Amino acid sequence: xxxxxxxxxxxxxxxxxxxxVALTLAAxxxxxxxxxxxxxxxxxxVAATVIATDELSRRTDPAAQRALAELHDMDVHVENGVPPxxxxxxxxxxxxVGKVAGRTLGDPSRVTVVQTPDAQIWVRSANNPARWITLHxxxxxxxxxxxxxxxxxxxxxxxxxxAAAAARWLARPLERLSANAGALLAGAPMRETLDGSPxxxxxxxxxxxxxxERQRSIAHERELMLAGISxxxxxxxxxxxxxxELGDAADAQRRExxxxxxxxxxxxxxxCLAFVRDGSDEPLRxxxxxxxxxxxLATYAQPDEWHLDMPxxxxxxxxxxxxxxxxxxxxxxxxxxxxxxxxxxxxxxxxTLVLRVADHGPGVDAALLKRLGQPFVRGDHAxxxxxxxxxxxxxxxxxxxxxxxxxxxLRRSNGGGLxxxxxxxxxxxxxxxxxx
Numbered sequence: 001x002x003x004x005x006x007x008x009x010x011x012x013x014x015x016x017x018x019x020x021v022a023l024t025l026a027a028x029x030x031x032x033x034x035x036x037x038x039x040x041x042x043x044x045x046v047a048a049t050v051i052a053t054d055e056l057s058r059r060t061d062p063a064a065q066r067a068l069a070e071l072h073d074m075d076v077h078v079e080n081g082v083p084p085x086x087x088x089x090x091x092x093x094x095x096x097v098g099k100v101a102g103r104t105l106g107d108p109s110r111v112t113v114v115q116t117p118d119a120q121i122w123v124r125s126a127n128n129p130a131r132w133i134t135l136h137x138x139x140x141x142x143x144x145x146x147x148x149x150x151x152x153x154x155x156x157x158x159x160x161x162x163a164a165a166a167a168r169w170l171a172r173p174l175e176r177l178s179a180n181a182g183a184l185l186a187g188a189p190m191r192e193t194l195d196g197s198p199x200x201x202x203x204x205x206x207x208x209x210x211x212x213e214r215q216r217s218i219a220h221e222r223e224l225m226l227a228g229i230s231x232x233x234x235x236x237x238x239x240x241x242x243x244x245e246l247g248d249a250a251d252a253q254r255r256e257x258x259x260x261x262x263x264x265x266x267x268x269x270x271x272c273l274a275f276v277r278d279g280s281d282e283p284l285r286x287x288x289x290x291x292x293x294x295x296x297l298a299t300y301a302q303p304d305e306w307h308l309d310m311p312x313x314x315x316x317x318x319x320x321x322x323x324x325x326x327x328x329x330x331x332x333x334x335x336x337x338x339x340x341x342x343x344x345x346x347x348x349x350x351x352t353l354v355l356r357v358a359d360h361g362p363g364v365d366a367a368l369l370k371r372l373g374q375p376f377v378r379g380d381h382a383x384x385x386x387x388x389x390x391x392x393x394x395x396x397x398x399x400x401x402x403x404x405x406x407x408x409x410l411r412r413s414n415g416g417g418l419x420x421x422x423x424x425x426x427x428x429x430x431x432x433x434x435x436x
Contacts, residue, residue: 015163015166015167016160016163019156019159019160019163020156023155023156023159027149035092035093035096036096038093038096038097039093039096039097039099039100040100042097042100042137043096043097043098043099043100043101043103043104044100044101044104046097046098046100046101046121046123046135047100047101047104047105049071049076049133049135050101050105050123050133050135051105052071053068053071053076053078053133054125054126054127054133056068056071057078057125057127057128057131057133058127075135075136076133076134076135077133077134078125078131078132078133078134079122079131079132079133079134080130080131080132081132082132083112083114083120083122083132084114084116085114085116086113086114086115086116087115087116087117088115088116088117089115090113090114090115090119091115091119091137094113094115094119094121094137095113097113097121097137098111098112098113098121099111101121101123105123105126110123110124110126111123112124113137118136118137119136119137120134120135120136120137121134121135121137122134123135177204177205177208181208282319282320282321282322283319284317284318284319285317285318285319285320286315286316286317286429287315287316287317287318287320287323288313288314288315289314289315289316289318289323289346289353289355290310290311290312290313290314290346291313292320292323292324292327293308293310293327293344293346295324296324296327296328296331297331297344300331300335302340305335305340305341305342306331306341306342306343306344307341307342307343307344308343308344308345308346309343309344309345309346309347310344310345310346310347311346311347311348313430314346314347314348314353314428315428315429315430316353316424316427316428316429317427317429318353318402318424318427319398319401319402322398322401322402323398323402325394325398326394326395326398326399326422327355327357327422329391329392329394329395330357330391330395330420330422331344331357332391333391333392333418333420334357334358334359334418334420335359337359337361337364337418338359338360338361338362338417338418339359339360339361339417340359340360341360342357342358342359342360343356343357343358343359344356344357344358345358348428349423351425351426351427351428352423352424352425352426352427352428353404353422353423353424353427353428354421354422354423355421355422356419356420356421356422357419357420358411358417358418358419358420359417359418360411360416360417361416361417361418362416363410363411363416363417363418364410364418372392372408392406392408392420395420395422398422399422399423399424402424402427403424403425403426404422404423404424404425404427405422405423406420406421406422407420407421407423408420408421409421
């Protein structure tokens with residue numbers, strides 16, 4: 001398997017490429033600016049030299065002759081004839097000098113630039129068209145290129161050292177995060193280890209920690225489920241085994257008890273499967289919640305024990321099967337642990353679906369109330385009542401999958417009991433008509 005590059009090498013490579021491009025552009029702009037400045041400066045000097053030489057060539061006094069001799073020593077000559085043909089490509093900077101000199105003299109046609117092989121600038125005399133003033137142009141191209149290249153290399157070296165330091169600074173938090181990923185998933189704090197790291201690395205660490213917390217929670221729920229199932233199935237299985245050994249199947253009353261044990265086993269397994277299949281794969285769609293409640297109530301043996309407070313129709317966007325199971329669990333818990341009369345209310349609170357189930361009964365211990373909704377937590381510590389201990393867990397998960405909440409409260413008046421309220425915000429699709 002090909003070895004993947006490290007974060008440091010990727011960052012360093014990207015920074016190095018960016019710096020090379022930036023320095024190349026800077027060097028190009030620098031050379032262009034130097035060429036412009038050189039052309040303007042030396043072009044004006046050439047024009048001034050030509051004017052002075054042209055005037056001196058008209059004079060015959062000793063002072064003028066000495067000045068011409070000194071100019072001759074500086075490669076400024078007065079020639080008769082015509083400029084030679086260029087043997088090589090003329091350097092661009094010399095061409096710029098010639099253009100500036102011609103523009104300064106007021107007649108660009110007087111200036112001719114040749115390369116034979118040295119660069120020369122020929123300027124026709126303003127006093128005698130047959131006479132030319134020639135200047136040997138000094139070629140500073142190598143010096144300019146050399147100095148520019150040297151400065152660019154030095155700046156590039158300094159920049160690469162800075163890039164290496166920056167890449168190391170950026171990669172070090174990721175390396176620490178990679179080295180401590182296992183501990184982070186296990187729940188170990190990483191704030192001190194990642195102190196001074198970029199915000200994105202801290203956010204990644206928080207995300208990994210949250211994922212680890214979810215995985216630990218799922219594993220804990222599975223452990224609780226296995227423990228709860230083993231406990232809840234052991235008692236009815238033991239009764240069935242004993243009944244079979246005693247030959248109770250022939251007795252109608254004993255046979256009915258055996259069927260009840262089988263139904264208890266089936267109910268416990270059904271709740272466990274419902275808890276595992278949380279219903280998140282069910283699509284959202286519009287449903288009449290009032291109709292769902294009515295269909296559920298029709299399945300109960302004593303529907304007259306229930307008092308309904310809800311409109312004739314109440315449409316909401318929900319996961320119908322999941323919500324039906326949650327409402328059924330609340331109603332089952334009310335009948336199993338509470339006392340009649342039972343009350344179920346359903347209404348629209350400014351777009352929020354509010355469903356409330358209340359019973360009259362002993363309620364639960366106030367200290368246990370906050371734990372209800374956790375898997376296999378029951379209101380009775382002795383676990384003597386029927387049920388799997390997953391009913392409220394399924395209700396709570398269903399509410400949360402809809403973006404809502406489950407709230408449990410003890411009633412202090414009207415006979416006591418427990419009140420369970422599901423709130424699902426922004427679920428109502430059709431406003432409920434006002435009742436007269």
